[in-house]
Amino acid sequence: MISDFNDPELNGKYLGTISSDFIKISDVLKEAAYQIKSRGFSDYPIFPIAKEMQPIGKIFLGKAEKDLEWNYFITYVDEFVQRKLISEESLEEFKKAYKDPDEFCCLFVMDGAFTSFVYIPYPEE
Numbered sequence: 407m408i409s410d411f412n413d414p415e416l417n418g419k420y421l422g423t424i425s426s427d428f429i430k431i432s433d434v435l436k437e438a439a440y441q442i443k444s445r446g447f448s449d450y451p452i453f454p455i456a457k458e459m460q461p462i463g464k465i466f467l468g469k470a471e472k473d474l475e476w477n478y479f480i481t482y483v484d485e486f487v488q489r490k491l492i493s494e495e496s497l498e499e500f501k502k503a504y505k506d507p508d509e510f511c512c513l514f515v516m517d518g519a520f521t522s523f524v525y526i527p528y529p530e531e
Contacts, residue, residue, distance in 0.1 A: 420515055420524075423475040424455070428526055430474065431467055432511065436528050438466065438480055439507045448482030450504055452523075455479070456516040462489065486514075 428435075435453055442451040454462045455476040457469070463481030467474065483500065486492040492500050503523075504512065510525040 420517070424513065424515070424524070424526070427455075427474045427476055427478075428511070429529070431472065431478065432526075432528050434467065435478070435511050436508075439511065442480075442482055443507060448484060449507070450483035450501065450512070451507055452481050452483060452486065452512045452514050453478055454481060454514040454516060460516055462486075462491075462514070462516075 438453075439451040442448055452463070453466065454460065455478050457476060459465070459477065460479070463479035463485065465477060466480040467478040469475060469477050483492065483497070483504075486500075487494065487497060505525045510527050513524050513526060515522050515524055
């Protein structure tokens with residue numbers, strides 16, 4: 407069960423590589439999040455990221471094709487609830503912690519046993 411919505415372990419170990427990828431693709435992620443919301447799929451878009459292929463979401467940007475360190479997948483909160491990664495009981499807590507998707511990108515970092523949500527602000531236009 408996932409309960410932490412921003413993990414301090416993320417700062418040192420992952421933030422550098424995530425940030426270097428994010429600079430390259432933030433516009434694409436922001437547009438995808440906007441499309442998920444505007445088409446009525448969900449108000450809570452999530453971009454799972456992993457160095458390897460994984461089953462959550464659909465592949466969106468592959469690391470090899472875009473010269474990235476992480477693979478970027480696309481989904482939304484409903485899949486996390488269906489897979490019981492977020493319990494029905496903690497869904498409201500997740501929604502309260504979720505930051506404005508027009509300003510922040512919600513990433514779900516997966517690296518081995520380490521998993522965590524992280525919110526990265528989109529660059530100012």
